[in-house]
Amino acid sequence: MANGNFPRNLPILDGKNCDKWCKQMKVVFEYQDVWDLVKLGVDSLVENPSEAQTTAYKESNKKYFTALFIIHQCVDAANFEIVGEAESSKVAWENLEKAYAGDGKVKKVRLQTHKQQCELLQMEEKEEVGAFFIKVMALVNQMKNYGESATNQSVVEKILRYLLPKFDHVVVAIEESKNLADMSIQELQGSLKAHEQRMKERSGEKNSEVALLAQSNNKDKRDKGK
Structure with missing residues (x-):
């Protein structure tokens, strides 16, 4: 389950520290148990799900948006323009990778x-x-x-x-x-x-x-x- 106790001094992406920031963010995501969701996303809910499947999906989705919240907190104003419209942490992370890694x-x-x-x-x-x-x-x-x-x-x-x-x-x-x-x-x-x-x-x-x-x-x- 995602840990609500965030570190006090979260790393902030300012455009000059991308490599270091990515390494720090992976540790933050691992600590919050959401790194796999950032990389892979959340599977869609199956048709006619059982109560257990619905509960599991809701929990995963909650963690998914926890990861997106973390990303929002860890970028400066300029980089928020890159992730602000993303509807998921996976898309937000991919947008940042594209913006900084290049082709x-x-x-x-x-x-x-x-x-x-x-x-x-x-x-x-x-x-x-x-x-x-x-x-x-x-x-x-x-x-x-x-x-x-x-x-x-x-x-x-x-x-x-x-x-x-x-x-x-x-x-x-x-x-x-x-x-x-x-x-x-x-x-x-x-x-x-x-x-x-x-x-x-x-x-x-x-x-x-x-x-x-x-x-x-x-x-x-x-x-x-x-």
Whole structure:
């Protein structure tokens, strides 16, 4: 049965966040137990239905319009024009898909654009591992949204190629000691972050040593000047 306790902060489609909004909405629909109805619609009531069939149909129809109500609450004024005339949640959802997904040619162009961005991607100097992974995964997810079937191994290999030269010896060690087909993205991120932390600690130790040496040299100069 649909859950009447809606989340307080529902996602709002504003025209710039379609991919993220769709993922969030699917979770909301699943939580309300109406996702199947949004995708498939409600079957028509059979002729001469039994009391149980009539009751089941009414319940499904109620949930169906609950889903439409949710969609109305989760779009801005401009996007309400796309769904406002829809008589069912299925039609409203399909209208939004058509409006934002475009036809096959548009999707191919967008996928190609994301692929080119992915090929040109490089880790920036001073960029931390965590921020870099967020950037890579955002681009990978965008490509998946337009039909790209990126395997876990292909993503791991891409990340290893995009890292800064200071990670080269870590990359070699990972490639020689790990089976990339079995390595998760989370495992790779953990290994790189651990290495990054060690480099920071060593850099901090070196800076401390340099500071101590400078202090010692200054003291020697002062002592000689006396």
